[in-house]
Amino acid sequence: MKKIKLSRQSRSDLITYGIILLLSLVLFFVGQSSYQLKGLLVPVCAQIILAVSLNLTVGILGELSLGHAGFMCIGTFVGASFSIYMEQFIHIPALRFFLALLVGALSAGIMGFLIGLPVLRLKGDYLAIVTLAFGEIIKNLINMVYLGYDGNGLHFSMNDTASLGLAEDGVVIIKGPQGVTGTPADSNFGIGVLLVLLTVFIVLNLVHSRDGRAIMAIRDNEIAAESVGIHITKYKLMAFTISAALAGLAGSFYAHNYNNIKASTNNFGYNMSIMILVFVVLGGIGSIRGSVIAATVLYMLPEILRFMSQYRMLVYAIVLIVMMLFTWSPKAQAWKAVQLARCKKKLQPLTDKFRKKSSDELKKEGE
Amino acid sequence: MALLEVQNLGISFGGLRAVDDFHLQVEKGQLYGLIGPNGAGKTTVFNLLTGVYKPGEGIIKLDGEDITGRSNIEINRAGIARTFQNIRLFKDQSVLDNVKIGLHNRFHYSTFEGIFRLPRYRKIEKEMDERAMELLEVFELEKEKDYLASNLPYGKQRKLEIARALATDPKLLLLDEPAAGMNPNETHELMDTIRFIREKFHMTILLIEHDMKLVSGICEELTVLNFGSILCEGETDKVLQDPEVIKAYLGE
Numbered sequence: 155m156k157k158i159k160l161s162r163q164s165r166s167d168l169i170t171y172g173i174i175l176l177l178s179l180v181l182f183f184v185g186q187s188s189y190q191l192k193g194l195l196v197p198v199c200a201q202i203i204l205a206v207s208l209n210l211t212v213g214i215l216g217e218l219s220l221g222h223a224g225f226m227c228i229g230t231f232v233g234a235s236f237s238i239y240m241e242q243f244i245h246i247p248a249l250r251f252f253l254a255l256l257v258g259a260l261s262a263g264i265m266g267f268l269i270g271l272p273v274l275r276l277k278g279d280y281l282a283i284v285t286l287a288f289g290e291i292i293k294n295l296i297n298m299v300y301l302g303y304d305g306n307g308l309h310f311s312m313n314d315t316a317s318l319g320l321a322e323d324g325v326v327i328i329k330g331p332q333g334v335t336g337t338p339a340d341s342n343f344g345i346g347v348l349l350v351l352l353t354v355f356i357v358l359n360l361v362h363s364r365d366g367r368a369i370m371a372i373r374d375n376e377i378a379a380e381s382v383g384i385h386i387t388k389y390k391l392m393a394f395t396i397s398a399a400l401a402g403l404a405g406s407f408y409a410h411n412y413n414n415i416k417a418s419t420n421n422f423g424y425n426m427s428i429m430i431l432v433f434v435v436l437g438g439i440g441s442i443r444g445s446v447i448a449a450t451v452l453y454m455l456p457e458i459l460r461f462m463s464q465y466r467m468l469v470y471a472i473v474l475i476v477m478m479l480f481t482w483s484p485k486a487q488a489w490k491a492v493q494l495a496r497c498k499k500k501l502q503p504l505t506d507k508f509r510k511k512s513s514d515e516l517k518k519e520g521e
Numbered sequence: 522m523a524l525l526e527v528q529n530l531g532i533s534f535g536g537l538r539a540v541d542d543f544h545l546q547v548e549k550g551q552l553y554g555l556i557g558p559n560g561a562g563k564t565t566v567f568n569l570l571t572g573v574y575k576p577g578e579g580i581i582k583l584d585g586e587d588i589t590g591r592s593n594i595e596i597n598r599a600g601i602a603r604t605f606q607n608i609r610l611f612k613d614q615s616v617l618d619n620v621k622i623g624l625h626n627r628f629h630y631s632t633f634e635g636i637f638r639l640p641r642y643r644k645i646e647k648e649m650d651e652r653a654m655e656l657l658e659v660f661e662l663e664k665e666k667d668y669l670a671s672n673l674p675y676g677k678q679r680k681l682e683i684a685r686a687l688a689t690d691p692k693l694l695l696l697d698e699p700a701a702g703m704n705p706n707e708t709h710e711l712m713d714t715i716r717f718i719r720e721k722f723h724m725t726i727l728l729i730e731h732d733m734k735l736v737s738g739i740c741e742e743l744t745v746l747n748f749g750s751i752l753c754e755g756e757t758d759k760v761l762q763d764p765e766v767i768k769a770y771l772g773e
Contacts, residue, residue, distance in 0.1 A: 162667075355636075356636055359635065359636045359637070359638060360632070360635065360636055363630075363632070363635030363636065363642065363646075364621075364625065364628070364629075364630060364635055364645075364646075364649075365632050365635055366635070367614070367618055367621060367622050367625070368622065368625055370611065370613070370614055371611045371614070371622045371625075373613075374610075374611035374612050374613055374614060375609045375610070375611055375612070377573075377605075377609055378605065378609035378610065378611065379611075379622070380593050380594055380597075381571065381593060381597060381602070381603055381605075381609075381686075382597060382602070382622060382623045382625060382626075382685060382686070382688070382689050383594050383597035383598050383625060383626045383689055384594070384622070384625055384626075385594060392632065
């Protein structure tokens, strides 16, 4: 009996990984069709990572967070600065990029921990509002940062470039509202797919572990979770921190696709946070697979629909509504269940044959 | 020495004296009942014992250890587990996972080992599965292990809640109206289950109940609460015949 349960769980996970590989194959070919679409391949991977990581907070922990773009912002700027500064010391691009991703994720994780410590005492709408504010605060703070380096090391200021006091050979890394310039272009679609797989791997395995069960217990019933001795604050913080760290990973990856990146409202504002939340909600709260699909479709669609010129956003809106109905309406869910059962029935002879074959083989081995 | 010793326990909510000068002594292996009319303060006593509320005054000792004023997590670790009057299961998780969450503090591996599925993860998850299945078998829930907890029928949800409480390996089990909403058949079955738990796990059980058949059937001693203070205590038969108790339940 137990084996069936385990294999069902891992089968569902395998399907998720399969869908990701399939989607990335489709994306790869879509990307060949035009220059604009090709340019979206790296950002779409970042979007998928963001959606999956936010799903950890919203779907698995069950708390609404609207500041996810803020954590991505930290990852972006820390990762990019690290790469620019380290270009003089580490000459292997792959190693440097790997470390930049790690540093981006770590810094966002630490920030998530520090913010989560006070903020996670709140619940529901209150938590959403405070995380929204923290997201904006992070973005605005980064807009004030000036960072540069010269022979003496790093220089930091909150005023302007001149007050950095750089030597003549100094290089400015972050220039306040003009953002960070000169990030090496290390990102590509292949690494993006790998990172998406890594993110999904981490989130899925966490969910199926002891810690993941504790996190979901808190979501389902906080009082009962405490009554069996689960430390509420610890596990809330754990989920929030991992979620933030993965957003930082996405940010650092995203940064290495652009020579110049600004902490503007478009990139890291609350609209971005809400966009990620839309991916999560329309893909199905708590469904990792759904987040991956929704993020891909909804991020690529405006570009793919460009040939419709002014009707583009109209179609986009319709897709949003259809997707919402498809994920959440009871009728659609019933329809999906029926279709799934029908599919299974059709596949039954095949799987039976397969099972028989494998059991025959087992028997042979036994003999 | 008694397993649970409570002296002079009291708490007020604003001007309301919810529990006043409450005392209790439960011996190891005993089946003890706490009864009283609605609003008498029975569940408040449970909440005080499990650390949901901090007592205003009084001392609670479990197995000689003073646990007064500790948090509910610490008290659970010290050895008190409970069920709830209105069932509180982890609804969106499987029956098996509900019990495994109960085992949370009995089995350990790190987050890292969990995420990367290192050998220790596999070993300990296997042990947890086995332990959880043992408990589910006791309550005849092993066939439903993959069901979502919310899809179980009412009586089985009650049983699952007891199984989850037992999974924390307590010294003392508190049952808050375990027979609430059950039909006579289910109640009868529950009585057998409670007796069975006591035998099998050598468990000490303190329960709140309104169903007099269940109380007189399985409890050895009773304490009757009325308006937050003790009305009567002692052996079940004597207490149930006490004119004061009958008056409190039925009126004059």
